[in-house]
Amino acid sequence: MRSYKEQTEKILELVEKKKKAREKKNNILVTCSALAACAIIALFCTSLFSGKNQSASLPVDTKIFTPKTATTSDKSDNKTKPTKKRVNYEKPKTTTIPMTTESIKTTTTKNTPKIVFISTNSDKSLPSNDLSKTDSNVIIYNGKSYVNTCSLEESETSKANLLGEYLGTVSEESDDESTDDASSDDSSSDMNGKVYTINGYSESFRLGMVTRDTTTGNDYIHIFDDLDSLAYSVQSSGSELLNDILHIDKNLSFINYYSGTNLSEASTNQNDILTKIPETTIPQFIECLNTAFLINDGESAFENEDKKVALFFNMTDETTAQIYLTKDGYIFCDGLYFKTDSDIFYEVYNSLVEE
Amino acid sequence: MATDAEYYYQFLNGDNSGLEELVKMFNNNLILFINRYVNNLSTAEDLAADTFAELIVKKSPYIEKYSFKTWLFRIARNNAIDYIRKNRRHMNVSLPDYDTAEEDALERSVVKSEQQTELHASLKKLKKDYSDVLYLIYFDQMSYEEAGLILKKNNKQIKNLVFRAKQSLKETMIKEGFNYEEL
DSSP states (O other): OOOHHHHHHHHHHHHHHHHHHHHHHHHHHHHHHHHHHHHHHHHHHHHHHHTOOHHHHOOSOHHHHHHHHHOTTOHHHHHHOTTHHHHOOOOOEEEEEOOSSOEEEEEEOSSSOOEEEEEESOOTTSOGGGGGGOOEEEEEETTEEEEEEEEEEOOHHHHHHHEEEEEEEEOOOOOSOTTSSGGGGSGGGGOOEEEEEETTSOTTTEEEEEEEOTTTOOEEEEEEEOGGGHHHHOOSBHHHHHTTTTOHHHHEEEEEEEEESOGGGGGGSOEEGGGTSOTTHHHHHHHHHHHOEEESOOHHHHHTOOOEEEEEEEETTSOEEEEEEEGGGEEEETTEEEEOOOHHHHHHHHHHSOO | OOOHHHHHHHHHTTOHHHHHHHHHHHHHHHHHHHHHHHOOHHHHHHHHHHHHHHHHHHTOTTTTTSOHHHHHHHHHHHHHHHHHHHTHHHHHHOOOOSOHHHHHHHHHHHOOSHHHHHHHHHHTTSOHHHHHHHHHHHTSOOOHHHHHHHHTOOHHHHHHHHHHHHHHHHHHHHHTTOOSTTO
16 A cells, blocks of 8 residues: 555656646647648638539538537537638528427528427327327437437536437527417427437437526436337347347336326336335346337237336436336337236236236 | 645645645545455555546546535546456456455544444445445445435435435344444
8 A cells, every 4th residue: 555645646647647648639639630620621722613512522421520510509619610610501590380289490401410309299108098198399300200208407427428429409499479379388399409419329219409497597408219210120029129229237227116097197206116126026027028029019908908007217327218017918118019928027017006 | 624625726736735635635535435346455546546637637627516525536436437347357357466454454544433333344245336325425424416426326316226225234234233223
């Protein structure tokens, strides 16, 4: 063991090393940025003199460059990359289309994939007979629709852990027409924000939108999943969804449950599953969910059964996966139905279901 | 007496004694905390030094909002997990290569009373998640919020974890004839 003085000296030595390493890294970055800026300017000039459209002549991956120029509200990016101003990309154009049952906000630019935000009164993340009871929000990105499956208050931790690449912004509409229809009272009118990929999850399955509650000033991260893509990704068993896509095997922190007939109460009326189930049973139960097989005709089983059990799998990355159980071994998760005949399922279901 | 943040800024302003004070304040607790992940005192000591260095170089802007200690432990946890990831194969076959008397001495510097000794012994028998959170709360005197920040859990998650950890601790202590209620 080193004495305090020796440990302090060791730290100082490490500080010097780290500072040098950072300087070296910064120098490399500056050089690369300068070279890239020169290359872009040169190409821009070439395209001007040749009379061609500049965007067509840029031999760069537009997916990498366009998100940061897609939105003028992303001030930090504009500050750090002044050369992009010369490129003169088209500013984002925000439009709102008022509809009777849903409102759509879009952010489009010439160079970015289109992001569309829709507020609707259906929700595929809940079992079918509860669809009419909840409102849901949808993001359409790259032609795929992502439904809002969970939301969490943003902290420095969640921000650092969850948010990946910035994809674009769904901007707040500035028109004053949306005053008379019912949708103006909809909570979705507050859903304006930046859209990101979510670390640890495939972009084709999960996106996140950061919004700010204007009354409290708190930021929220809303998780959006493309549930339709699961029909192609999940072919036979529960583990393809729970482990391969939702990463429950790696990220599970704790499980809460709700038991009752009204799933709209589930989010506010949860209990720790360990109050009903011994901790040693949990791994066996998760294994039973993993081995459950995919079925196509599970919808009627949920429609015909009033008593349901909702499980909330709280992950270490602060996201939540919801799984619904009903009698006879039926399992519903993210628009897919599974069936199991495992005894452990009945043991858990019978312990949780409200009499 | 100056606070940890004051010592931190004292060091940033060029006074090395600020760093020495911070090392005196947190080094032992930090080594024990990291050792819970890496199970090697010498590695834990190196990672602790690296953690101090990282916080100094990065100059975290959160020191005033939370505390120096919280961010120190948070970075330490990240470093320990990174180390485990990089050395997973090697760690699976290695055994602790240090004298346990050193670890005992280090623990004695943190564990002051007999009651804490009992608690410390019981914590070692709990699941890692449980002992981690209770260790931070009982021995490092952290709030739930600070513990949550270090263990990357939100308020709800940390409350649930502490609740279950305390239940598990109570069972363990009662089984061993210790008095849980006095805690």
